[in-house]
Amino acid sequence: MKLFYSPGACSLSPHIVALEAGIPLQLEKVDLGAKRTEGSQDFWQVNPKGYVPALLLDNGELLTEGPAIVQYLADLKPQSGLAPANGTLPRYRQQESLGYINSELHKTYSPLFNPATPAEVRQERKDYLRRRYAPLDAVLAKQDWLLGDQFTAADAYLFTVTNWARMVDLDLSEFPALMAFQKRVAARPKVKEAMLAEGLMQAA
Ligand SMILES: N[C@@H](CCC(=O)N[C@@H](CS)C(=O)NCC(=O)O)C(=O)O
Numbered sequence: 001m002k003l004f005y006s007p008g009a010c011s012l013s014p015h016i017v018a019l020e021a022g023i024p025l026q027l028e029k030v031d032l033g034a035k036r037t038e039g040s041q042d043f044w045q046v047n048p049k050g051y052v053p054a055l056l057l058d059n060g061e062l063l064t065e066g067p068a069i070v071q072y073l074a075d076l077k078p079q080s081g082l083a084p085a086n087g088t089l090p091r092y093r094q095q096e097s098l099g100y101i102n103s104e105l106h107k108t109y110s111p112l113f114n115p116a117t118p119a120e121v122r123q124e125r126k127d128y129l130r131r132r133y134a135p136l137d138a139v140l141a142k143q144d145w146l147l148g149d150q151f152t153a154a155d156a157y158l159f160t161v162t163n164w165a166r167m168v169d170l171d172l173s174e175f176p177a178l179m180a181f182q183k184r185v186a187a188r189p190k191v192k193e194a195m196l197a198e199g200l201m202q203a204a
Pocket of ligand 1: 009010032050052053064066067102
């Protein structure tokens with residue numbers, strides 16, 4: 001399998017999940033501006049949606065959408081505990097979390113990366129994000145991980161998008177449990193491995 005990724009983008013989440021699950025992945029970096037892959041392919045031809053993450057399966061099919069990809073990877077290794085069993089309430093809780101992170105957080109960050117976004121829109125989007133982080137901070141004040149006492153794919157996704165806060169100058173210091181969560185995830189060996197592989201940190 002091959003994961004098309006861009007360093008530090010939302011594709012970091014499936015990258016972490018694959019490493020945590022012990023699934024060997026080939027990685028191919030994408031220049032999202034030029035829409036070209038490291039191997040000089042036109043990325044539009046690979047993924048007509050033009051964005052990462054995209055997972056090329058061994059049967060030649062392309063799977064897109066981060067929440068679907070992380071669940072696919074986690075389900076390849078059910079014993080990893082990265083996704084609760086299908087059909088159970090905890091699994092729907094995970095989908096609830098993935099949907100929330102995807103639509104309420106991830107996509108609210110997007111305009112903050114666009115230099116053309118006016119200052120007042122920027123401010124409104126940051127206020128919106130803080131409102132959306134508040135319930136997550138309350139959950140994480142009571143338990144280590146979004147779903148309870150087990151690290152799952154939802155945590156990998158929350159960590160990935162929350163890492164963007166400092167890049168867009170979003171102050172989240174009012175959320176101590178969330179900040180502690182970020183440190184807890186960053187300290188996981190497989191998360192460090194993913195970040196090193198994407199060039200997001202230096203080897204110690
Ligand atoms: N709906 C997609 C959105 C993926 C997405 O926003 N990818 C960003 C990086 S985090 C991207 O590749 N943007 C480049 C572009 O849209 O041109 C998902 O949830 O996986």
